[in-house]
Amino acid sequence: xxxxxxxxxxxxxxxxxxxxxxxxSWIAAxxxxxxxxxxxxxxxxxxxxxxxxxxxxxARKAAEAVRSWNLLEASEAMAxxxxxxNTEERLDKLSARCGFDKSCTQGFSxxxxxxxxxxxxxxxxxALKGASEVYIIERDPKPGDYPDSACEYILPESDIVxxxxxxxxxxxxxxxxxxxxxxxxxIIGPTTPLCPELKALGIDRLSGMAVRDKVxxxxxxxxxxxxxxxxxxxxxx
Numbered sequence: 001x002x003x004x005x006x007x008x009x010x011x012x013x014x015x016x017x018x019x020x021x022x023x024x025s026w027i028a029a030x031x032x033x034x035x036x037x038x039x040x041x042x043x044x045x046x047x048x049x050x051x052x053x054x055x056x057x058x059a060r061k062a063a064e065a066v067r068s069w070n071l072l073e074a075s076e077a078m079a080x081x082x083x084x085x086n087t088e089e090r091l092d093k094l095s096a097r098c099g100f101d102k103s104c105t106q107g108f109s110x111x112x113x114x115x116x117x118x119x120x121x122x123x124x125x126x127a128l129k130g131a132s133e134v135y136i137i138e139r140d141p142k143p144g145d146y147p148d149s150a151c152e153y154i155l156p157e158s159d160i161v162x163x164x165x166x167x168x169x170x171x172x173x174x175x176x177x178x179x180x181x182x183x184x185x186x187i188i189g190p191t192t193p194l195c196p197e198l199k200a201l202g203i204d205r206l207s208g209m210a211v212r213d214k215v216x217x218x219x220x221x222x223x224x225x226x227x228x229x230x231x232x233x234x235x236x237x
Contacts, residue, residue: 002174002201003168003173003174003177003198003201004066004067004168006195006197006198006200006201007063007066007081007085007193007195007198008060008063008064008066008081010084010085010195010197011059011060011063011081011084012058012059012060012084013058013059013060013061014058015031015032015033015035015058015059015084016031016032016056016057016058016059017029017030017031017032017054017055017056017057017058017059017062017080018030018031018032018055019055020053020054020055020076020079020080021218022041023041023218023221023222024041024221024222024223024224024225025040025041025221025225025226026038026039026040026041026079026190026221026228027039027040027041027072027075027076027078027079028079028083028211028214028217028218028221029054029062029076029079029080029082029083030083030214031059031080031083031084035083035084035087036083036211036214037079037080037081037082037083037084037085037086037210037211038079038082038190038191038211038217038221038228039075039076039078039079039081039082039166039169039190039191040075040078040166040169040189040190040191041072041075042071042072042074042075042166042169042170043071043072044070044071044072044170045070045071045072045073046069046070047068047069047070048070049065049068049070049073050064050065050067050068050070050073051065051073054073054076054077054080059080059083059084062076062077062080063077063080063081063084064077065077066078066081066168066169067171069171071169071170074169074170074171075169078168078169078191081193082191082192082193082208085193085194085195086193086194086208086209086210086211086235087194087210088210088212088233090194090210091194091210091233091235094194094196094235094237096194096235096236096237097233097234097235098234098235098236099234103123103124103126103127104123104124104127104162104186104188104205104207104236105123105127105128105160105162105186106236108160108184108186108204108205109130110127110128110129110130110131110160111129111130111131112130112131112132113130113131113132113159113160114131114132114133114135114157114158114159114160115128115131115133115134115135115158115159115160115161115162116134116135116137116151116154116155116158116160116161116162116180116183117134117135117136117137117162117163118137118151118161118162118163118164118167118176119136119137119138119139119163119164120136120138120142120145121162121164121188121189122227123162127162131160135150135154135158137150137151137154148172151175151176151179152179155176155179155180155183156179156180156182158180158183159183159184160183160184160186161176161179161180161183161184161185161186162186162188163176163180163185163186163187163188164187164188164189164191165187165188165189165190165191165192165193165206165208166189166191168191169191173187177201177202177203180202181202184204184205185202185203185204185205186203186204186205186207187203187205187206187207188206188207188208189207189208190208190209190227190228190229190232191208192206192207192208192209193206193208194206194208194210194235194237196237199237205236205237206235206236206237207234207235207236207237208234208235209228209229209232209233209234209235210232210233210235211228211231211232212231212232212233213231216231217231217232
């Protein structure tokens with residue numbers, strides 16, 4: 001099974017999607033049992049949707065839209081997936097809860113290593129300590145960055161690859177994982193699902209968040225851009 005199959009297969013067919021909420025930078029989904037999750041808001045809609053709306057569908061059926069090439073719909077589906085997996089109860093059950101000060105590379109030595117970052121990622125100050133090379137690969141590169149086509153050449157030569165989970169929405173994540181098969185692979189960001197079964201794909205670490213208070217999050221996200229971490233609890237497995 002691939003990244004998407006694993007996520008869809010683990011979702012209950014007894015829970016329904018109650019709400020899909022669009023905010024400035026994030027999409028949120030609420031399920032019929034009260035679960036709540038978020039994903040990056042990708043606004044691209046060059047292709048038709050798979051479903052007219054995800055509201056009213058079972059969570060499992062709605063999750064299938066993560067494969068949609070209408071990337072707004074795929075964002076909605078990813079929020080549904082995270083609503084199912086990223087709960088306070090699962091953080092405790094999986095002993096995944098951690099503090100904001102814990103580095104995503106903790107336990108993996110970066111000393112003398114080649115590290116590739118997919119996107120401009122916000123990391124703890126010591127996350128890349130002692131790295132011999134740090135490559136920043138961007139779809140919209142800034143001075144000093146590499147264009148995303150450089151992934152094909154840089155990732156196979158890297159020791160550690162840190163990638164944003166939002167790459168699952170635009171369907172680049174499976175290829176990034178394939179290119180990083182000989183490296184330590186770390187997936188981070190609010191779009192990361194708390195799904196340990198994904199580690200069967202060779203992922204070494206998953207780091208993300210569960211929304212703590214949906215009312216407070218929605219009020220902030222409707223008015224603001226930026227990182228939602230202050231409205232959630234961090235996990236790392």
